[in-house]
Amino acid sequence: MDGSESNTVVAMDCASPRECQTLSVCLLVVVYHARFARARTKSEIDEPARVRVRRAKPRVLTMNDDLVASLSTLVSGRYVTQGAESLNAHTKILTRIVSNRKMPAKGLPESAITMLMHELSVMDSNNFIDNVGVGEREGRIYSPIVAQRVFHLAHGIGRSGDVMAEQPKACGSSLLARAAAIMARDAMRISGMADIGRDVCVLPMATGMTLTMVLMSMRASWANARERDSVIWCRLDQKTCVKAATCAGLNIVVIEPRLCGDELITDIEAIEREITRLGERLVCVVTSTSCFAPRASDDVEAVAKLCEKTNTGHVINNAYGVQSRVICKKISKAWTVGRVDAVVQSTDKNFLVPVGGAIVCCGKRREDLVRAVSTSYPGRASASASIDLFITLLSMGEETWVRLLDEREDVYAYMASELAKVAEEEGERVLSTPGNPISMAMTLSCAKALGVQPTMFGSMLFSRCVSGTRVVAPGETKTVGGIEFEGFGASHSRYPETYFTAAAALGVTRADVNRFTSVLRKTFKDFKKKAAAAAAAAAAAATLAREL
């Protein structure tokens, strides 16, 4: 057995965090160690971690009267009392998160979060003063820089049997992971995911790998799992989406969206036909809510109803949809009126943290798959995604989260109106895509008229420090995961327009839009100049060739 999976708490030789930033933290550490060491009787050592955590919590998180009295022999009592009140107020933060199951109403200052991180850190066994680690994994960190980066939280999260389970050697990390999941759930509820299930799984993998895990768990959930080898996938031209299914060993049946005006919408009839055709071979239908215009967010409500009617699994790729209230409402409607087994969303795209995490959730009516993902995760997991989310949601608080959601909606409308102005000036148009609340697209028909490669326009924007746009021209064929996609990029084999996209994603500002449109105007000018120069050079070469 992996020593790390034992419930036994072994003594360790690792020092506690050396960089505790304040006297208050040092005092808490001392108090904690003195008391915890005394409390560790043989019976407690053999008890499950959950029981120990419950006993240890009040002692660790508050400065009591005895200690205040004792410290008052060093500094005036009234100052000590005042300081202790501040300390206790800081440490009540966790209590509030746990009892209300919510993120804080207002964001916390850096000092309070840092202190909380150190407190959680000293609850992990690698930071016990008197511990000696003799297992093969004892949370030792060689580099102080790395130790600082992770607040000395070295044990990761989960156990080999369940990534959401508490880790006996890492009470602090376990608390942090739970609190991060609670706050993420609350943030998603605030965005509009009503009736979100209690279990929310934060995984240290980006969206694509997490989708792979979800699809594998979905397959395993069927009694005849071996026979089920296919997914129905509503086409979305993003390579990861294809690879997520092929990596899970599944065949993909591609459903091309229907072209409706400028917009690409879900073809429900085609999905129904394939559900009937595939029958017992089908693992699930995969829909997507956040995508590049002109593709619209999938009609997840209609698909959910269809899946309920036909007893078909349904997984939603909501990669960056948490930031959109419209999308979140659609999802919660879907899991209320029909079948949704899991919804996957990126932590970085929605919560302004570094790449490397994803959240799996579902509605209250059907939480089995979220639990199955958690229990099928092999081994322990990095705590990084949870740490980033925990710190970020504490520092945002509900107030800032709501403000960010509001600002994004405002910037979406602003970007659409500013792009429309540029389009009119340049003889182009913004494609009409009301079903996509994040991404928008503008035609680039001048490229064809000028006879130049449209992708040059994207390169020119990038070289002028505009990142994130995507130029798509008809006619490109690409093979991804063994599947050939005609018209790759557009999510449709014969999309008629050449265009580029831009997204009003969380955190983008009106100032960014102004800079973008200003660069865009210059780029159009330079693009047309370059095209004219290229055409003149070609004509001169042709004349020369004729004369020779």
Ligand SMILES: Cc1ncc(COP(=O)(O)O)c(C=O)c1O
């Ligand atoms: C709709 C969609 N799904 C999945 C992904 C892949 O996300 P990740 O890189 O987090 O795996 C992306 C990336 O942009 C995306 O746009």
